Amino acid sequence: xPGASATPTALCVDDLRKAYPRRGREPLLAVDGVGFAAEPxxxxxxxxxxxxxxxxxIKMVCGxxxxxxxxxxxxxxxxxxxxxxxxxxxxxxxxxxxxLYWRLTxxxxxxxxxxxxGRSPRAVAPAADALLERFDLADKRDALVADLSRGMQQxxxxxxxxxxxxxxxxxxxxxxxxxxxxxxxVRRLVRELAADGRTVLLSSxxxxxxxxxxxxxxxxxxxxxxxxxxxxxxxxxxxxxxxDARLGAPLTPAQAADLRRAFPLVSVSDDGLHVRVDLERGxxxxxxxxxxxxxxxxxxxxxxxxxxxxxVFRHLVNGDGPARGAWPADAAGAVREEVSRVG
Amino acid sequence: MWANVLRANVGKVLIEMRRYLxxxxxxxxxxxxxxxxxxxxxxxVGDPEAADTNVRFLLVGNAVWFLLLVGINSIGWEITTEATxxxxxxxxxxxxxxxxxxxxxxxxxxxxxxxxxxxxLTASMATVGTWLAVDLPLIVAVLLPMLLGVTxxxxxxxxxxxxYKQIQAMLQVSQFVFLGMAFVPLSVAPWLELAPIVKGVDxxxxxxxxxVGFADLGAADWLSLVANGAAYFALGLLAYGAAExxxxxxxxxxxx
Ligand SMILES: Nc1ncnc2c1ncn2[C@@H]1O[C@H](COP(=O)(O)OP(=O)(O)OP(=O)(O)O)[C@@H](O)[C@H]1O
Ligand SMILES: [Mg+2]
Numbered sequence: 018x019p020g021a022s023a024t025p026t027a028l029c030v031d032d033l034r035k036a037y038p039r040r041g042r043e044p045l046l047a048v049d050g051v052g053f054a055a056e057p058x059x060x061x062x063x064x065x066x067x068x069x070x071x072x073x074x075i076k077m078v079c080g081x082x083x084x085x086x087x088x089x090x091x092x093x094x095x096x097x098x099x100x101x102x103x104x105x106x107x108x109x110x111x112x113x114x115x116x117l118y119w120r121l122t123x124x125x126x127x128x129x130x131x132x133x134x135g136r137s138p139r140a141v142a143p144a145a146d147a148l149l150e151r152f153d154l155a156d157k158r159d160a161l162v163a164d165l166s167r168g169m170q171q172x173x174x175x176x177x178x179x180x181x182x183x184x185x186x187x188x189x190x191x192x193x194x195x196x197x198x199x200x201x202x203v204r205r206l207v208r209e210l211a212a213d214g215r216t217v218l219l220s221s222x223x224x225x226x227x228x229x230x231x232x233x234x235x236x237x238x239x240x241x242x243x244x245x246x247x248x249x250x251x252x253x254x255x256x257x258x259x260x261d262a263r264l265g266a267p268l269t270p271a272q273a274a275d276l277r278r279a280f281p282l283v284s285v286s287d288d289g290l291h292v293r294v295d296l297e298r299g300x301x302x303x304x305x306x307x308x309x310x311x312x313x314x315x316x317x318x319x320x321x322x323x324x325x326x327x328x329v330f331r332h333l334v335n336g337d338g339p340a341r342g343a344w345p346a347d348a349a350g351a352v353r354e355e356v357s358r359v360g
Numbered sequence: 361m362w363a364n365v366l367r368a369n370v371g372k373v374l375i376e377m378r379r380y381l382x383x384x385x386x387x388x389x390x391x392x393x394x395x396x397x398x399x400x401x402x403x404x405v406g407d408p409e410a411a412d413t414n415v416r417f418l419l420v421g422n423a424v425w426f427l428l429l430v431g432i433n434s435i436g437w438e439i440t441t442e443a444t445x446x447x448x449x450x451x452x453x454x455x456x457x458x459x460x461x462x463x464x465x466x467x468x469x470x471x472x473x474x475x476x477x478x479x480x481l482t483a484s485m486a487t488v489g490t491w492l493a494v495d496l497p498l499i500v501a502v503l504l505p506m507l508l509g510v511t512x513x514x515x516x517x518x519x520x521x522x523x524y525k526q527i528q529a530m531l532q533v534s535q536f537v538f539l540g541m542a543f544v545p546l547s548v549a550p551w552l553e554l555a556p557i558v559k560g561v562d563x564x565x566x567x568x569x570x571x572v573g574f575a576d577l578g579a580a581d582w583l584s585l586v587a588n589g590a591a592y593f594a595l596g597l598l599a600y601g602a603a604e605x606x607x608x609x610x611x612x613x614x615x616x
Pocket of ligand 2: 071072073112189
């Protein structure tokens with residue numbers, strides 16, 4: 018590949034597996050063979066329903082949970098063999114809790130955590146102040162974290178991770194509980210980080226955020242990888258074949274029945290003026306138009322249904338394909354197959 | 361690198377102590393009041409002949425008890441809080457091993473409380489008018505290995521706190537264990553020489569209560585003291601390391 022250099026992938030995870038031991042019961046398999054990679058400048062979304070294993074995956078990458086099997090490489094460093102060298106290259110904000118000392122001020126937190134990374138307060142202070150400014154927290158720099166709002170705490174926790182200046186950043190649900198404006202700020206910040214060449218892995222249940230900032234998504238369900246694709250590709254894959262037709266005259270029941278015979282996945286509105294069809298193949302749209310023409314039905318408009326990422330996600334997790342019945346058990350394989358066809 | 365880790369953690373301990381000042385002050389007052397109560401007890405009930413020795417005994421015991429309690433238990437409370445706040449996980453993501461961060465904290469903690477103990481002891485001595493004869497070099501020489509043992513115990517407690525989040529009950533009970541360690545003389549229970557810290561306390565008492573000097577202490581005493589401190593320090597570190605491995609295997613660092 019031209020231009021390919023020797024720089025290692027920023028984050029490379031392969032075949033990770035974790036079963037949490039449980040007393041008196043068989044272990045709980047939380048992550049089962051998850052693998053993905055992320056390059057510098059990439060924002061990768063880690064998606065999946067509650068309990069899918071996102072946090073467990075992130076914690077394994079951070080060295081907070083020991084995997085049963087699999088490999089983790091952070092900037093080419095084997096994180097399982099050399100955990101301290103790997104943590105030097107990553108920073109994370111974990112879910113739920115605020116990852117901060119409540120009895121210290123915003124600025125003291127920044128300096129303290131950098132101290133643990135071996136940096137002197139004098140050396141990091143300018144960058145810390147600049148970050149507080151950038152996060153709109155400058156007027157709170159001497160306020161105790163206990164006195165900050167939840168959103169401010171979240172921003173400060175992200176600031177701590179950013180200040181570490183590591184190549185890889187892991188953010189577990191960074192926009193959870195934030196108001197619209199703060200959420201937007203966090204999104205902008207994540208994009209800026211990627212523009213700086215950093216690698217961000219973020220988990221989120223907010224599909225708008227994912228669609229907005231992620232270049233790629235890794236979807237897991239029940240601990241297994243379901244999809245690992247560019248957001249754009251997934252959108253295209255799921256969007257191409259659903260159409261909405263608005264008719265100039267209502268379909269008669271007989272016409273509707275004809276249509277249903279030709280297209281199993283068609284639905285007609287009660288007034289007979291709207292038809293929605295999910296086509297199996299992209300060029301089926303011509304067949305669809307032909308059928309309507311044969312029925313002499315005037316058509317006012319024919320729109321491709323704009324698919325929201327949320328629907329794509331739902332399909333992936335439920336293991337059913339775009340506009341079709343149940344998918345084969347190997348949903349991830351099926352997605353790849355689809356992608357190669359569409360792409 | 362290490363200097364900055366040490367500075368950050370000692371600094372943090374001092375800042376938080378200042379912010380928790382009412383807490384610290386009330387703790388000191390509690391100990392002062394306990395001391396006064398016991399003082400009254402021995403002067404009213406005790407044998408007047410032995411009163412002076414008993415008061416000295418009390419002064420030393422009370423100070424050591426305070427030091428053990430704040431040095432060891434406070435780290436248990438701290439770890440428990442950190443687990444719930446998610447900062448414990450952040451500490452584990454530092455390029456330095458968390459045990460060195462913890463050690464830096466303990467240095468700050470024990471150092472700061474040593475100063476407080478001296479102040480409290482001075483206030484207690486002034487109140488009752490009994491002054492201990494302080495042979496400073498000897499006290500320092502005994503304290504250093506003894507504090508090594510204290511640090512080891514603190515590590516063990518930190519390990520327990522990481523694995524078992526609900527250690528409050530244990531911490532409450534441990535107060536009385538520490539009380540025993542601070543007050544029971546080796547002459548009463550010689551086997552306690554193998555227990556952590558007790559040998560050091562005994563030597564402190566020998567010096568501060570009975571005026572024993574360097575010349576009166578044999579090599580066996582020093583050997584026992586240093587071996588005890590080093591052994592419990594090593595054991596504590598090992599216990600902490602095992603606890604940490606278990607926590608990482610089971611994903612316990614951030615669960616509460
Ligand atoms: N320390 C633990 N011990 C035992 N089981 C755990 C532990 N942590 C997580 N689990 C279990 O592992 C599974 C995966 O949990 P995980 O937190 O990784 O999911 P998640 O994808 O982050 O979910 P959410 O969207 O709710 O945050 C769940 O069934 C959870 O109950
Ligand atoms: Mg989670």
